[in-house]
Amino acid sequence: MTTRTLDGVKFDMPPTAGQIMELADLHRKKLDAAIFSKYTHLGEYGLAQRKEVYDFTRELDENQREQFYKLYNGELVRIADEDRLHPPEAEAGLSKFAILLVLAVVAAVLYSTILTKAMN
Incomplete structure (x- = not known):
């Protein structure tokens, strides 16, 4: 069985669910830290993070890739903070x-304004 490292997380190939969830948790923590850094452009940071994940998943077959993204995205959604200012509804x-x-x-209002001017 081969292993691969992505952002300090060691992965078996194919990765286990625990490893994928650990990566999602690590990415969330890094993103939280980047939010408060004035030297980090969040858009570029997020794209770079997703590009690393994309490059990693190219080594998996299609079914493994689909399962990886289902677990990774599901974990990111699960651990996301609720945005009280912008609710889904x-x-x-x-x-x-x-x-x-x-x-x-x-x-x-327009009708009453026009009607009163016409009466005067």
């Missing part, structure tokens, strides 16, 4: 009812 946008209500109020 905020991505849904406004309801049609709210938009129609705002348009009705705007129309009523």
Whole structure:
């Protein structure tokens, strides 16, 4: 059985679930540290991290690669902090009812303004 090292984590080939989860946890910790570093550009850092993982997974066959990403991404989602400022339901946008209500109020204000000027 061959081994490979990625970011200080030793992997059996093919990697075990524990090793994949350890890598995801390490990447999360490194990203948390990078957030507070003024010398690190987060976009470039994140892309470099994902590129290392991509290059590593090229050595796996397609089924192993799919399983790797399922575990890796699942673990990253599991350990992610909940963003209270941007909850998932905020991505849904406004309801049609709210938009129609705002348009009705705007129309009523415009109508009353035009009607009062026409009466004077």
